[in-house]
Amino acid sequence: MSEKSASHLMLDDAIVAYYDELCTMTRRRGHAPATANDVVHELYVRLVDRRTSLEGKSSLRAFLRRACANLGIDRLRRDRFELKLFSGSEEEALAVASDIAAPDANIDLRRRLHILKTAIMEMSLQRRRVFLANRIGNLSSDEIAMRTGINRNMVDRHLRKAYLHCLDRLEDTV
Numbered sequence: 013m014s015e016k017s018a019s020h021l022m023l024d025d026a027i028v029a030y031y032d033e034l035c036t037m038t039r040r041r042g043h044a045p046a047t048a049n050d051v052v053h054e055l056y057v058r059l060v061d062r063r064t065s066l067e068g069k070s071s072l073r074a075f076l077r078r079a080c081a082n083l084g085i086d087r088l089r090r091d092r093f094e095l096k097l098f099s100g101s102e103e104e105a106l107a108v109a110s111d112i113a114a115p116d117a118n119i120d121l122r123r124r125l126h127i128l129k130t131a132i133m134e135m136s137l138q139r140r141r142v143f144l145a146n147r148i149g150n151l152s153s154d155e156i157a158m159r160t161g162i163n164r165n166m167v168d169r170h171l172r173k174a175y176l177h178c179l180d181r182l183e184d185t186v
Contacts (some may be wrong), residue, residue, distance in 0.1 A: 020060065026072050027056050033073075034080045041084050051084050058083075124185045131181035135174055142167055143174035 027034075031052060038048035055076070069075045132140055141160065145151045153171070157164040 022072070023056070023059055026076060027052070030073055030076055034076060037077060038080055038084045041081065042088060043084060047087065048084075051087055052080060054087075055080050055083050120185060124182060127181050127185060128178060131178045132174075134181075135177060138162075139170045139174050142170040146171055 034052045034055070035045075035048045038051050039045055043051060059079070132143065135143065138160070142156055145156045145159070146153070151159070153164050153167045157167045160167070
């Protein structure tokens with residue numbers, strides 16, 4: 013018989029022999045009966061998956077009890093974290109900002125971008141330059157006035173009219 017098979021059989025025999033004891037111990041540590049059974053099952057699955065060698069263990073029963081206790085502690089911590097994580101109301105959840113756009117946000121994005129591009133191209137050359145310098149170049153009204161040679165009030169007027177023009181064109185899409 014191979015080493016893996018012997019270790020696997022030893023684990024099977026140990027879990028069968030100590031199953032009720034492990035479940036009882038886990039329940040005494042604060043778990044519900046169904047959760048205690050889950051913890052013991054998870055212990056078995058983890059030990060089988062890791063192919064942990066049980067050969068050198070001085071007391072297989074003590075090893076299983078300690079491992080089960082540790083898994084039980086992990087389970088309690090995870091349950092508390094999930095309880096805290098999901099404890100808020102739906103209103104609180106909806107109030108949390110999301111970095112991800114709504115799924116329907118990009119449905120007509122190309123159409124709106126085309127409308128916006130057309131609206132920008134409809135502007136006079138001077139107004140378009142002022143608008144793009146502000147929006148794309150991130151220039152302030154004073155910087156635009158200095159670079160274009162027009163006064164600041166005129167720059168602000170161009171920006172105001174450019175925004176209104178774009179909003180007017182985009183009004184049907186919003």
